[in-house]
Amino acid sequence: MSKNRKYDDLMLAIKEDEEKAEELKKSDATLEQIREEHALFQGYLKAMREARGECASITKVLQAAKDSADNAIGGICAAIVNAENTSIKARLDDASFRLLDRLHAKWLEQEKQVLGEQFKQQEVLWQKQSARLVNIMKNNEGVWISKRLFCIVAILSLLSIGIIAIEIYVYVYFQWLT
Secondary structure, eight states: OHHHHHHHHHHHHHHHHHHHHHHHHHHHHHHHHHHHHHHHHHHHHHHHHHHHHHHHHHHHHHHHHHHHHHHHHHHHHHHHHHHHTOOOOOOOOHHHHHHHHHHHHHHHHHHHHHHHHHHHHHHHHHHHHHHHHHHHHHTTOSOOOOHHHHHHHHHHHHHHHHHHHHHHHHHHHHHHHO
């Protein structure tokens, strides 16, 4: 049995060596994959550093643009304040006053003409409407009701409005109770 045992030990050692060789191959493959991933991460790190540098330069440019815009706004505000505080000396001499008076009189005359034309147009429209109403009355056209019928219709209308209001009140009251 000792030969058998030596043989089994030898086979076991060979099997262990094969397993170790297989594990070594797997470890080598894993190591190679880790090296590739490391190289890839190194590339990403380099790209991130470059992007950070570009972001810093863009931030500086944006800050300069913001400062420039603030200066422009400040300048505009200062110009507005200066314009508000500027006093203008104006005077009217006799010739300017006469020109102003003449222009004012001309404007008033134009307004009178426009108002006169508008009055004439309204008068024509009123005459047409009046003639039309007279025509309707002469020909007995339209709806004519007596005072008695008008009173009856008015009372019925008010009564129906009152009934509707009471119905709404009752509906709201019972809705509120539930």
